[in-house]
Amino acid sequence: MNNRKLVIVPTYNEVENISDLILSVMELTGEFHLLIIDDGSPDGTAQKVRELQQTFPDRLFLVERQGKLGLGTAYIAGFKWALERGYTYIFEMDADFSHDPKDLIRLYEACAEDDYDLAIGSRYITGVNVVNWPIGRVLMSYFASVYVKFITGLPVKDATAGFKCYHRKVLEGINLDKIKFIGYAFQIEMKFTAWKLGFNLTEVPIIFTDRTKGTSKMSKGIFKEAIFGVISMKLKSIFNPYKLNQSGSTLSDQPSKLPKLESE
Numbered sequence: 001m002n003n004r005k006l007v008i009v010p011t012y013n014e015v016e017n018i019s020d021l022i023l024s025v026m027e028l029t030g031e032f033h034l035l036i037i038d039d040g041s042p043d044g045t046a047q048k049v050r051e052l053q054q055t056f057p058d059r060l061f062l063v064e065r066q067g068k069l070g071l072g073t074a075y076i077a078g079f080k081w082a083l084e085r086g087y088t089y090i091f092e093m094d095a096d097f098s099h100d101p102k103d104l105i106r107l108y109e110a111c112a113e114d115d116y117d118l119a120i121g122s123r124y125i126t127g128v129n130v131v132n133w134p135i136g137r138v139l140m141s142y143f144a145s146v147y148v149k150f151i152t153g154l155p156v157k158d159a160t161a162g163f164k165c166y167h168r169k170v171l172e173g174i175n176l177d178k179i180k181f182i183g184y185a186f187q188i189e190m191k192f193t194a195w196k197l198g199f200n201l202t203e204v205p206i207i208f209t210d211r212t213k214g215t216s217k218m219s220k221g222i223f224k225e226a227i228f229g230v231i232s233m234k235l236k237s238i239f240n241p242y243k244l245n246q247s248g249s250t251l252s253d254q255p256s257k258l259p260k261l262e263s264e
Contacts, residue, residue: 005108006033006087010074014095015043022052022060024101032091032104035061035081037074070182071162072189079171090171092164099163103206107165110204117170118194120156121163122203132210147227148188152234154195157203159188170199175245185229192233196242 007025011018018036025034034056038046049062063077075092082090089108093099103121110119123129124145130138141160148159162184174193181189195201 002086002088003112004033004087005030005089005091005104006035006078006082006085007091007093007104008035008037008075008078008082009093009095010071010078011036011038011041011045011095012068013041013043013045015041015045015048017096018045018048019052021095021097021101022049022056025104026056026059028101028104030105030108031059033059033061033087035063035078036095037063037065037078039065039068039074070186071184072179072182072186075186075190076176076179079166079176083168083171088168090166090168092162092166094162098208098210100206100209103163103204104165106204106206107163110202111165111167114202115200116202117167117199118191118201119165120158120161120191120201120203121206122156122158122161123206123208124157125203126205129205129207130210131207133208148192148230151230152192152237154188154192156191156195156201159191160184162187163206163208164190166194170194170197173197173199173244181229188230189233192237193242196237197244 009021014021022034022036025032036046036049038049046062046064049060053060053062061081063081065074065077079090089111091104091107093101093104099121107119107121110116124142128138128142130141133141145157145159148154149156174190174197179186179189179193191201
């Protein structure tokens, strides 16, 4: 299996950020590829991507969807796209520079060199590393992870983190068609599912910087989905234990029997 790397970035009205983000990823060592999944942005985000595809025809890709269909469905579409094309390491990343593109290398190294199956860019593994967020939002995010751990037992400090690197066997082992959440609860559900399936998780400390351009997509509905979704996930795990998606697996190696997480 090769070490091809694909970064998936969902977008909606990110024209102010997308060109700089693409160039930043293209400049990284290690030949990262980039897939933009745009949900019909009326601000011309997709057009900017198409223009830069002329410069990076073999590394920059675009999927255009009609309408704002949600973060989770965008990533699921991206995961399937990546698996079909043989990528080994698949990343999630925001378009607004809240995630530093340079940290993609550290997430990759955690999987490729340290042999983890899922590396999570964590705001809270070494304290609270968040810049430019109002204190109310910091507290909401931090205690959301505390809540997730209390309800589910998921041993992750940053349960809602959206900056991640998956080894393809994780995405093959998850039945992606059964992932139900589409907002930020999607991030919790993917981590919880990977953990319950026995994959090795680790958290890599990052500094999260709030966007300086564009508009946040957070809403009350997204927050409500996360709160009640955690309870439904826990109940599901009790009455319907998680099993590997054998039909979707194309790798012979299986996850270890017990999940491994670096000390918190």
